[in-house]
Amino acid sequence: MDMASVSGETLVDLQDLHLTLDSGAGAVNILRGVDLQITRGETLGVVGPSGSGKSTMLAVTAGLERPSSGHVNVAGKDLGLLNEDQLALFRRKHVGIVFQSFHLIPTMTAHENVAVPLELAGDPDAFERARESLADVGLSDRLTHYPTQLSGGEQQRVALARAFVGEPDLILADEPTGNLDSETGAAIIDLMFGIRRDLTLMLITHDDQVATRCDRVVRMADGKLEPTALGQTPAADVSLAAS
């Protein structure tokens, strides 16, 4: 097996992942042998056409989808050994997620939305920390606004604050600029990369410009990862699927 030449602790370790889903038209192979390692503090861009399996790989990494075969180890946890509730606790502690469609809870204010992960973790300072996190993304004045009262860019900033507030080990971002105009999208990316120095990130994007901000970029095609020339580190350093 090829190993990443990046030194340090491996935070994400995906080994020989396969995922097949049954649909009305027959079985569909979504992931067809994915191997990937991400070290702590590394940012990884994932590019590739629609339907290639990028989002599914993200869902598997977050413990939201179980692979048909293969191993997923994140932050030292073998996700295959955890049940539904243990996976929820795992996400609470280790993972922050940013979606393309923001997915804020419509009945909660911006402040409450950001506080949710901390509240779930039983943090007594949830609202104070949420306030700080919203300040980090420049939304101190939007605390009591509901999602429908915010612009798309503002909603995504709230979503960023929510993903980062619990200081998770890993941020998973699924085309976070996909629903935004280019200027707002760029601002969001700046924010994302600027919030934390020790950011470990898996970022799915269609935008090569955005991808190049990452330490490393891989391309997903037809359920497999392949090397790409993009990224700040040499493509040869990327560990690729062998099968």
Place this chain on the structure above:
Amino acid sequence: MALPLSVRFAWRDLRGGLKGFRIFLACLTLGVTAIAGVGSLGSAIRAGIDNNARNLLGADVEVRLSSRAATADQVTWMADNSQALSLVRNLRTMARVPDGGSQTLVELKAVATSGAAAYPLYGQVTLDPPMPLAAALADQNGLKGAVAEPALLARLGVKVGDKLDLGKIQVVLRAVLVTEPDRVSGTFALGPRLMINNQTLDAAGLIQQGSLVRHKYRMRLAPEADLELWRKKIDTAWPDTAWRIGDVKTAQPSVKRFVDRLGLFLTLVGLTALIIGGVGVGNAVQAYLAGRTETIATLKCLGAEGAMIFRIYLIEIGLLAVLGIAGGLVLGAALPMIALGVLEGQLPVAADISVYPVPLVRAAAFGVLTAFAFALWPLARAREVPAAGLFRDIIGGECRWPPLRDILLLAISAALLILLALTSGDNARLAQWFIGASVASLLAFWILARGLIMLLARLPRPRKPGLRLALSNLVRPGAPTAGVVISMGAGLTVLVTIALIEGNLNRQVQSRIPDRAPSFFFIDIQPDQVPLFDATVAAIEGGELVQRVPMLRGRVAMIKGESADTFPAEKDGGWFAHNELAFSYMAEMPTKTVLTDGVWWPKDYQGPPLISLGAHVGENLNIKVDDTVTFNILGRKMQARVANLRKIDWTTMQLNFSVVFAPGALEGAPQVHIATVSAPKAHETALQKALSKALPNVSAIRVGDVLDTVTAMFDRISSAIRASAAVTVIAGILVLAGALAAGHSRRVYDSVILKVLGATRRDVARAYLIEYALLGGSTALLATLVGTIAAWTVMTFFMAGEWVFLPLAAGLTAGGGIILTIALGFIGTWRALGQKAATVLRHV
């Protein structure tokens, strides 16, 4: 820590308003109101009976005898064993305006008026003008006094001060009887009340051997007297006496039974409303949670466990259920006050209005269990929402099956609901039928819904776009088809059932009987009056004696060698073992008699006593041909062998007896004759007058009056049934509206897209019309089928009546259902069609 967090999240979620829960609240409130209201009303009436038990009985204890007085020894014993003994006698007789004026049947009551025995022992009689009862009934200037209900004055066109002929004498009406403490209104009375004193009754010569007189010996006991001990004492002193003893603890058992039965029926109707409402609750929760799928998935992504999700929405639904149930309890508790205003004078006794906790607690329990049982499934499914869908923006769609634990929980709550229904009334059999029928109907409609969807999905797609769209709307994922079929189907089934039962009863009471019914019943004809009676009838033009038979009264002492007391009184057929019965005897088998077993005796039979027994009695008490029954007839015991079992059709208005003796046994016993006579309408009055002149002690009962009384009682009951059925229909409409509203946004989207693609409003409207007609039509068809089966079951097994399918009643009801579905569906569609395309598309 976890619970407060789920409460916080639930509260935040509910801040958005109760919009999605309007139908949920309405369904739950309606069902709980119905059950709590009916229960409270029943409790108020029962409390009215209990609190007035002494007044209603008119005594602490009462000894009743029919057609004969107690012996002198017995009267002495009763006087010695009480503080006061007061004799009240009731009979039906004729009151006439003197000199050939009008006449009417009256419920005559003769009372004691002197000393400690004066009527009433408890309660007060009110007269208008006010005066003491004893004075009103006393002899003054050679005239005996009487008081009467206002109805008597109206019927005969007389006023206070006028005279009436009564038997051999004349009485003067001294006052109007305003209140009579022991009168239970609404019971079967054929005429208005006329009250006289006991001396006047004796003077009138109305009581002859075997006359249908009820003797009531009412006693006041010492306040500390032990009723059970007293009963034991009288049983020991007079062991084999065929009398009935009532006391304050068992006052008005028939009224109580009636209230219980009606209460149970209305509770079941309320429960139907609640179950139909439960479907609405389930639909509402499902629709609400469908709108929350994204939130649920998001919470899961942020680390919320399934249990947390379940708790959050359980708390929300619980809070709303508490709100809906509380509303229902308040309305239900207030219902008796409103109902009693409407029912003024229709109830047998004055109800005691108060807040009764037991029916309210029971209604709340029904509400909680219904809300929980119907909300649990969508809640459990919500727990299983796959969060990974957030990455693909295809939230919803497939959910995993809830775990076994949730399915068990659902089964337990359904079982508790059934248990509560079974223990809510004293008629477990009816409750079992009801539960069985409800479950079977809901299942039938669920299968129909699934079957319909499967069938339509497999049909080749029609070429016409309107029809194609209608079909796809019915079968697409998330279509309200199942909800509409179940909710409307259940509501319509209740309606069809009630329409058919009512139609069948109406048919029997109104259209069938008058063809065969005679004009009059005559009672209390003495054996020596028979020739004069027959001759008087024959002398009237068109007068025809239809039937005349001897009648005796007595009780059953033993059945198949066992004491009649061992047969439970409350079971079917218990009346035969415990009540006083009327017997007859005849040599020849009446025409049209159907024997179900055994043979009729020879015309000239002269052997040991034989009887012909009503087949229904034989069936209920397991008495077969050749079994023996021992009778107590006026103190004499007589054992008879069952010669045959005979089918009796009580609706023919013929003189029928459960027990008919063979000749040879009863000819020597004191007896009276009863007869049915028919006469052309024009000569009815002449016949009645001629007979009352020739035989003043003989009472005539107009069959028309009986039918009117029966019809009036029937009308009262059917309006109660209709009113309660309306509740189930409202529940059905609510659920239907809810199911249709749940699909509204989808419909707006569809119609906008269709309009964008060039469809006219007419095209879209036509497609929806076809959709609702298909949906309403197939549901109405099944509702008619299920309703017909239910009505047939009730008529055949619970009412023992003849059953005929009435296509008009069923068709009109089912047709109404189709029109309602189309109308409600169309209202929603019209709103959908009015939406501006650009506005909708901007938000898509």
